[in-house]
Amino acid sequence: MVNSFDFAKRLEKLFEYYDLNASSFAEKIDVGRASISHLLSGRNKPSLDFVMKVVKTFPEVELYWLLNGKGNFPQQAQPKKEKPAEEISTTTPLSANKQTKTPQNFSSENNIIKTEQISSKKEIQRIVIFYTDGTFEAFNHS
Structure with a gap:
């Protein structure tokens, strides 16, 4: 809170x-x-x-x-390790120990959701990665 x-x-x-x-x-x-x-x-x-x-x-x-109030202000610039667009995977691994609803396009053999099966009308707006130490990184679509 x-x-x-x-x-x-x-x-x-x-x-x-x-x-x-x-x-x-x-x-x-x-x-x-x-x-x-x-x-x-x-x-x-x-x-x-x-x-x-x-x-x-x-x-x-x-x-x-x-x-x-935890973290830094102003945010300290950190070099980002970004992959070129052609290297970004089109699949997203799911954690085996988390309970989630199974989407229709879920493959239980390899625990991935194939994004190419998702409607082409959807665009990624923002990706946020949360780390166990309480920090995160946010990547916005330009």
């Missing part, structure tokens, strides 16, 4: 870092000024939509830091 008081302190750090006031911050992430006021006073907790707007607008903000 997000601690409203600590979240407000982290928002104030963002204001200071980006040299913004609450009003200009609200305008930058496209939310009402009252929303910022309610968050800073502790009256409301941040919505997922609000948090995602902050992370999307300010790439130096780590999601985990914003929500829990």
Whole structure:
């Protein structure tokens, strides 16, 4: 659960870092000024939509830091090890010890979902990888 008081302190750090006031911050992430006021006073907790707007607008903000205060701000640039597009696998392994609903296109012989069987109307918007140490990496489709 997000601690409203600590979240407000982290928002104030963002204001200071980006040299913004609450009003200009609200305008930058496209939310009402009252929303910022309610968050800073502790009256409301941040919505997922609000948090995602902050992370999307300010790439130096780590999601985990914003929500829990753990991690770094500003986010330290780390070289990304990205595969060229032609090397990216078209299959996704499933963890054998997790219980999940079995999709129609699931092959139990090799524990993979074949993405080529998924409707061609769907596009990947974002991939998020969560690590056991509580960190994550997010990759957005351009």
